[in-house]
Structure formats: C-alpha cells, structure tokens
Amino acid sequence: MTDIGYYPGCALQGSSNDYERSVRATLQALQVQLQELDDWICCGASAAHTINHKLSVALPARNLALAEQQGCAQLLAPCPMCSMELIKAGKALADSPALRQEMSDIVELPVTGRTQVLNLIQIFQQIGLPALKAAVKQPLEGVSVACYYGCLLTRPSALLAFDDCEQPVSMETILTALGAKTVAWNFKTECCGAGMTMANEETVLNLSHKILSNAAAHGANCIVVACPMCHVNLDMKQAAIEQRHGVRHDLEIFYLSDLIGLALGLDRQTLGIDRHFVVKNGNSACRL
Amino acid sequence: MSRIGVFVCWCGENIARTVDVVQVAEASLQFPGVKHAAHYKYMCSEPGQSLIRDKILADRLDGIVVASCSPHMHLKTFRGAAQAAGLNPYLVEIANIREHCSWVHQDKAKATAKAIDLVRMAVAKVRRNNALQAIKVPVTKRALIIGAGVAGIQAALDIADAGYEVVLVEREPSVGGKMAGLSETFPTMDCSQCILTPRMVDVGQHPRIKLYTCAEVESVDGYVGNFKATIRQKARFVDIKKCTGCGECWNACPQKKIASEFDYGMGNRRAIYIPFPQAVPARPAIDKQACLKLKKGVCGICAKKCAAGAINYADQDQLLEEPIGAIIVATGYQLYQISAQQPTAELSGYGEYGYGQYKDVIDALQFERLVSASGPTGGVIQRPSDGKEPKHVVFISCVGSRDNAKGISYCSKICCMYTAKHTMLYKHKVHDGQAHVFYMDIRSGGKNYDEFVRRAIEQDHARYYRGRVSKITEENGKLIVRGADTLAGTPVTIEADLVVLASAMRPATGSDDLARKLRIGYDQNGFLSESHPKLRPVETNSAGILICGACHAPKDIPESVAQASAAAGKVLVMFSHKEMQRDPEIAKINESTCSACFACVRTCPYQAAEKADVRDRAGNLVKRTARINQGLCMGCGTCVAVCPSKSADLEGFSDQQIYAMVESLL
C-alpha cells in the first residue's frame, strides 16, 4: 500500500536482527512496503559525535543524500540512535546553506536534508489507530506492559516534537488501543546506558537494573521498547543484571513491533521473539 | 519671526572640548532671523538662565534656541526660563549638541560643523513655532479602580478618605484578592486575614466607595478627567440588596463537591457559595456552571430556603455607565500553571515535575491554604493524597521563573521570601519535620528580608541546596526529588512526602485585553507598563490612567500597598485642580480644507480624531469634517501622515517646521 524508505542501520542487520525481522513482518502485515536504502552506510552512532563532530554530520548526510537520490520522501529508521543522528544532521543541513554545500562536497552527492525521518513509533502513528484497530486479530489481553522510551526516542525535544519528552504517551496510546494494559511508572525516559554496553558494562547493568525494578514494582509483567540498544541492555543483559544485583527480574522485553505483530495474529517465530534471551515459555506475559 | 536668540552651552568641558562653541555662536549669527548669539559655561545654572532671561527682555527676543544637552534633559528648564521672561514657552527649541554631537564624535572640525548644522535646523524650526497655550480640561472627580486586591483596596480607601468618590470593580464575588487567602505574611509574620479583613470591611461600608463585585469593565471612552466607563455587572443570581447573608441557601445546596477557587482546589464549595467566610460583600453568588437549576432546571432548593426572596434564577448581565475622571488598574497576578498544558504557545510546562499527576506536588498558593488557619484543613498540615503529616517537605524555587526554556526569563522577586516563610510555618507546625529548599540564588533585598531568610536557615534549620531539581517521581508513596547541590558538586536525591513549587507570578488572565481597552502598554510578559521606571513609576502613557500592585510586575504586599498609595496620590493631585492642564503639542485640523475622508479617524490610536459637522449660524449643515478631541489627542502625528488633503497638522511638529528643518540642510 504505502511505500516508505527504510534505513535499517548496523544494529538491525547485526545482533539485533530479531528487531528487523519483527519490524518487517509487522509492517508487511499492515501493507507498508519498506524500500531499503541502497548502499546505506553506518550513521556513526555515538562514536562519531564523540570523536569527530564533522563526521557525525557527514555519515548521516551521506545516507540522507542517498535517500534524496533514490526518491524517498520519508525514511524509517527503527533505531532511535540512527533516527536521531539522521534528524540532527537533516535539521543542520536544512538550516545552513553553507553546510549543505560543504556536506555535498564531502559525501559526493547533493544533499538538502529534506527527507522526513521517522522512528518506529511515528510510523505506527502515521498508520493511525483506526487502521491498527481494524487489523487486530487477537487483542493483547493479559499484557500489563511498561512502555519504555529510553533516552533518545523523544529527545532532544526541540527536534522530535511527536510526543511530550517528559511524560510521553504515544506507545501507551497505541497499545491500549490494541487491548493491552499499560502501567504508570517512573523510568519511562531514564537512560539504560545505551551504547555503553561494551565499553562500560557496569554503568549499563546499574541503570538497567533500576529500570527493570521500577517496572516490576508498578505491576508490569513485561516491558516494551522501540530501540535495539534498550533491548540488548534489558533483555540480553538481564541475566548479568540479575547476577550482579542478586535479584530475579524475569521480565520479557518486547519490541513495539512485536506486540503489535502479535495483536495482528503473527506468531512468535515470524516476529523473532523466540530469539530473545528472556522468554517465559508457558507463562509468558503475553499469552499470544 | 525674526528676533531669535541662540545660546550655546559649553557644559563645562563636555561640549567645549570637542565643539568650538565660539565658532558655533558666531556662525549662528549668520542664520536668517537670528538677532543675538551667546555662549556660556553652564546654561542650565542660575547665572546661565538669567543670561537668557535678560537677553529675552533686553532684545525683545521672539524665539530662542539653546544649543546644549538633550531636550529630554532641559527643554522644560529653558521653557520655564523663557516663561519667566514673558516669552511663550513653546517658542523655545533645543539643538542637542552634547548627546548627539560632542559626546559621540572626536574630530573637532567635524563635530563643530555638525553642531552648526544642528543649530541651523533648530533656528529654522523655531522661526515657525507658534505661541501655544496649555490646554485646559474639566475634571470629573471620581476614580475608577479595577481589581480589589490589597492594592486596589488601599488606593480606594486613600481616595475615598480624601473625600472623593470611588467606583471599585472586582470580578470575583468578593474583594480581597490573593492576600485574603494567604496564611501569615513575611517579613513580620502577621496573619494576613487579621490585617486585611478590617480594610475589606471598610471598603464594603465606605459611603464614598461604590463597590461592584462579579463585575468587569466592558469599555472605557473619553479622556483624562472625562472618562465614561461601561461596567458589566455579571449575573449573580442573588439580589445582594435583599440577601441577609444568613447562609440558609448554601448550607442546603446539594452540589457540595465543587473545587473552591479560593482554596485553589484544596477544598470544596457549593454551587451557591461565598468564597470564604470573611467575604465582602458577605453575600453568596451562584455558579451557573455548577447549579442544577441553571444547568438542568431541577433543584431550586436555595430559593425555597431563602426567606428573603433574594434568589433570582432569571438574573441577567447588566451594563452600567459611570462617569470617571481617573482610572487605577490593580488587577494583580496569577501563578504560572505548572502542568504540561499551557494557556499560550510561548509557555511550556514542567512534565518533569509531575504537577497534576502526583497529588502531593502542589504550588505555593495551595500550600498557603494548607497552612492557613482558615484553610480547608484548619491549618493542620496534611498532604492531599492521604492526609498524612508530611515529615520531609521539598520546596523548589524559581519554577517557571528565570527559565528561558519554559518561556519566562524574569525573576518573580517574592518567591525566595515566601519559600523561606513556608519553611518556617511548616517547622512551627511539624516540629520533627525537615524542610528542604532547592534554590538558584536567594533574592531577599528589602528591609529585614535577608534576616528573615537567615532565620529560616539558622533557627528553623531549613536545609538549603543551591541547585535546580531535574525530575520528580513517585515511589511507594514517596516523592523522589532529584536535584543538585552545585556548591558540593553532587547530585542530591530526597525522598519527600510533599513538594511545593514556587511558581512564577504572571499577570492576571485578561489583563492584556483590559490594557488594550484602556490603550495602555504592556510588556512581552503581559505585565502593564509604567511611563518611566524611575520618574513616573505608577503612571502609564495614557494620561489619567495609573497602575499599582502586582499587575505591573511581581510584587509583595508592602510594595503593592506603597504603589497603591502613590497612585492614589497622583489621582488626588489631579482632583486638587478644577481644570487640568495638558501639553498643547497636539493635532489640529484645517476644517476648511478637510475633505472628510476620515482616514485620520480610522488610524488615530487614541480615537482622538472624530467626525464632526460644520454648521452655519442658523444651524444648517455646511460640511462634514474631522475634528480633534483635545482631551484625547496624545500628539503622535499619525493623522498628519495619513491625511491626503494635508489638512491635519501637529503643533510643535508641523509640516512647516519639519520641512524647514530639513530644507535648512540644503
């Protein structure tokens, strides 16, 4: 039905390929065709803006230039790190003719920054609640989910005005429409440690522990995320967190596309849920 | 005019250092019409002025130019000198050779050449000046005061006590404003109600104060000394002349759970209610949004209970006219709304503080009601969520204030003080409790103010942390407050039972609309503008309209009251004259050439250009014309610029004068 540009980013084609599978399957079920950006390159993630500011504009700019060349007006980047880097660069380009000139030279393609970059929540917002509701096959009953936005999905708020950056509700709105129960909790926008997993694991384990504890304390039986790094830290690292803090969390971590996919009647294999680390077979938070 | 005197001032060294004053004086003698030229060390000094006076008399000068400092500095001085020598004061012009010349240029030759040009322009102008007479207008000796908070009350009593009539308009059902709801007040800690209530009663009973409550000013026409105010008396559904205030009605009203505005939602009232027991007038009003009879046509209990027959469900708004001579605006303030939803796009809320989401996060006025003996808890400190006594209370300063990102850059000036007060009131009631304050700076300038804040810290052991709070969350009935102690360089987390936000003071809703109706200015934050911050602090730029209290800027009670008395004083000065004098540098219309297109009528910002008929002796209409209302015209000259037939002109800045100035530069 709709054609939309797709920038998977490194994570989704690497260790978070379960996320990519989930995104693709769910969007396909909703008749959204993803046109993968041909020959995309890494957005630079946090390393680029840490080490070389110019590079942190140039790498996303190359991808935006490709998007313009390949004629996509909208570009889905399911990883919030990628979407933020792309949006930041796009805004800087759109604002400065000098930068457009400079970057066009560096990335060897003309670039204007006019591409509209969307994160995963925004694509579902664009599809709209009526369409989502109409496609539901199995309402998400029994799910008591803590919606976790993490740090980058809604920030910086000046650039990402799709939801309130302090009290976001967009995932809650979607999931309650699909029959899930969402919990009110306090760590919706606290950082999990993001890409520091490898460089500074201790930080990640501490921050993520707080998030898991708070979600459970407010009655969540699972957490939903829309970010590959959040998933790594809360899912893959959950065992290490439990070991370090001597507690048992046992919380399933779903991608937003997982829960929507389940509601649309897709199965766990198709969505890649079976490849998560914490899988509560038998008594899963989500009975579907 | 051909006997012009030019007086060049040295201003000590200030002018003479860069401008060759002797050369300027000599050159001026060459200008057409100049009869005499002199220079002197200090023209504004007594010998300088007498030099001018003597020359006017000796040479029968019919115009003078003083080449000196800015006209904003000494035009009045030299007009006075001229008048003392019998010369019409409007035949004086200034050539500004100090601020606009000697102080901004280094090169003496260029500066002198420029000074000569400036004198040439002034001479060209003064030759075309007209002798003008100050305009006299009669004065209606009645004052309108809008807003009956402590400021409006003070001004009303001052004027009424001096023997003049006052019309006091308050939009709430009672007078008193914010102060009526405060607990004890800094810096003396006297009970707010104890000091205010007697004055409220005085207002209610004063023979010369005509009080309108539940009323607003609909429009104001006319001009200083001669305003006509139209007042909208909103339907109250209770005839306060018949009502005895017995209370039978509100005690019987079944609508019990209406959030009380006076308690800022911390308590409830009925649909028929008096806002608080000491209200003036002590007469109820019916809230038409809440009353079952008015909404659905059922109930009617209050009317049945009322022996006096005062209830009238068919009551309608009424428009009433009042003749007025002067107006004082005292509409006060409101607190910035902290919740994420904001009334205007420029403002944004504090999602991170969870106001509106966590019951135990309240604002400062709500806290006032919580500690007030007349408040919903009778002065017992109980937190809203579960009624428990809070053992740790966090007070956060500068919420909204000094926060560019949220749209308010100014300091609210009084919150440092009331926050210190709050910690003391709290400690005096909860002896084993701990108050914590997050602040950025402590601003406590004022008599005994800093001592007051130190007392909160030293005697009542309030713990002050210098840093803002980033986020508040709720955990097991505790509010987790994450702030910083920038002096120690660490983050600080406090588990609080109650959080009080010292939110910014903003102008009362609708004060910008009111300002537009009154044609007075307001600043980018919506506070009303004074004419000059130092020299005319309670006047506005519209003659006869004054401001006082927190409608002008964040203010505490002492300041509001001082300003109110100042505004009253200004009104009394006006009322002490039979007639008023106004600067005559205003527009005039040549009615014989006016083509009655009324472009001036449409553009005049003061509605001073009016349509009029020209009639012959027999009263027959000769023609239509525009005419200037001398009381209203402020002399902006817009009408002159828009008049297609060149019939409008401005005294003091007439076309002839301005063109002559420019032409002198040829």
Add this chain to the structure above:
Amino acid sequence: MHSDSSGLSALVNDCYQCGKCTAGCPLAAQMDIVPSQLVRLAQAGQVERATRAESIWLCVSCQTCTTRCPQSVDVAGVIDALREQSAQDGTVAKTQRRTAIFQQVFLDNIRRHGRLNELELVGAFKTQAFLKDLSIPLLMKDALLAPQMMKRDKLHFAGKPARDRQVVDRIFAKCAEAKV
C-alpha cells in the same frame, strides 16, 4: 585548543550554573566532575581540566541534560566537544581509556566496512584494550555470551559491508582533514 575554543565558549555562555543538568544525569553520582562543573570549566576557560575528567567518558549521551537545561545549553554537545578535544590532545583519563578506545575502534571499523562488523569490533576492542590495559578479565568477558548469541543467530561473523567503501574512506579522510 582548536577552532572549537571560541565555539565552545559560545555554547556555554548562557549557563547560569543552576545544576539541573547534574541533577538529572543518570551518571552524575559516579562522576568526578559533574556536568554543570564541566560547563563551568569551559565557561571559565579551563578546558584542559575538563578534558582530563573521567566524567566525560562516563556520559552515555542520553540528552537528559540538554533537554532540561533552562538556558537551552546543549550540555551533551559540550561533552562531545570535550571528548573530541580530549582524544585529540591525548588527555583521556587513565581509567577511561577503554571507553575512548572503544569509540575509536568503532570508527575504524566503520571506515573499513561502511557498516559495523560486530565481531571484528569486539575482537579489535578487546585486543586494543588488552594492549593498553593488560586486562585479562575484559578479554574473557562475554566469552560465555557469544555461543548464546550464535545460537540465536545474533552474531554475524561477517556482516554485509557497504558496496562503495571507497567513498566512506574518502568521507573519513575529508572529515579528518577538515579538522586540522
């Protein structure tokens, strides 16, 4: 300092030291120099002290500070600039070298492949860190996780690289050049 010194002071000029950035930072409690102090040092022209701080490498770039700053100072951006400077000047705090190495190794990796090759990243990071720190635990860490990941098809021995890798290399070269 390089060209950023004036840029940096323009970035931090508006800060009035309210501390809100520090208050909300998830890592502030562990920091030697907290975010508001880093901004202050930059404001006071003492950038060198800031570039030696451990805290600049503890920062996870979560943007909380930037989002909540009442003066709209881009604190996270300031920290980026400090890290960039620190890496360039070789003033990375000893305890934080590993983090700095990670970022560098990450970039080298993209430069070669256009996209991230995770396995190579892990390998390169560990060897580099080992060479600098001689940390055997780090070398062994996650060794147990790898087979688990493989089982879930989560570790790709060789991810699909980008086609036009020359252009990526040229972009890197041009950005490196533009800096000096």
Add this chain to the structure above:
Amino acid sequence: MSAHPTGVFEPKVIAYVCNWCTYLGADLAGTSRLEYPANVRIVRLPCTGRIDFNLLIKGFEVGADAILVSGCHPGDCHYTSGNFHARRRWILFRQLLDTMGFDMNRIHFAWISAAEGKKFQHVLTDIVEQTRRMGPYAAYSKICEEVSC
C-alpha cells in the same frame, strides 16, 4: 558637508527618529560615549507614525545620500500603535518609491529602543559605511527630472 578636504566622500545621512525610543537611544549612545561618524543629522518627531512619504523625498531633495527612519520596537510604541501604522505605510511607500526609481538601498528602516545606544551606534556606522561605498546619490536628480518634481 559635501566633499571632505582629503577627497574622501562624506555621505549626508538624515535620520527621522521618534522622540521616545530612537531619540533616547541616540541620547544613550551619547551618555555612553559611543562614537559614530558625524555624518548624520537627526530630525526629532513624536513618532514614526508622523512620517509621511514626502518627508523621505524631501530628504533626498536636500541632498541626502541615505535616509534612516527609526522608531520603537513593535509593541513598544509610546503611542500604542504609531510605529505599526508607519510600518504598514512603509510597505506601500516602498513599492511606490521602487517604481519611481528610487534606490532602495539608500532608505533604511530600523527599530532602536531607548535602551539600545549600542545598536544606534552600529546602525549609523553601518549606514554611513555602506553609503560611502555606494558613493553620492547622483541618480536622484535624474528621477527628479523624470517625475518632474
């Protein structure tokens, strides 16, 4: 004040300013001793709303090489809205002057408040420098002939 002895062109600039904002801004430049070129002659008017179209032409007629019109910032007008009317008329003038062949680079419009002494200094310095580069407004007499005014 036409030709300087050194032969450097000294432009003549006429500034029409309002009494309440820009005039006071110029006063402030004075009290703050902020230097600017001596080429400007200020004509004090109550409000920019007082300025009509002919006054601009008059300025050029007496040999001005550039003209500045400056008043209070929008919303700050001493007379509530005079500057707003001036602004609206200015949009009309602009077109008219443009079609008549006036060099629009020689007519400047600014908002300078009583507090902006520095801005006054900068604006005037810029105008004088810019005009100096453009040279004398010789083309004016040509327009005059064409429109025969």
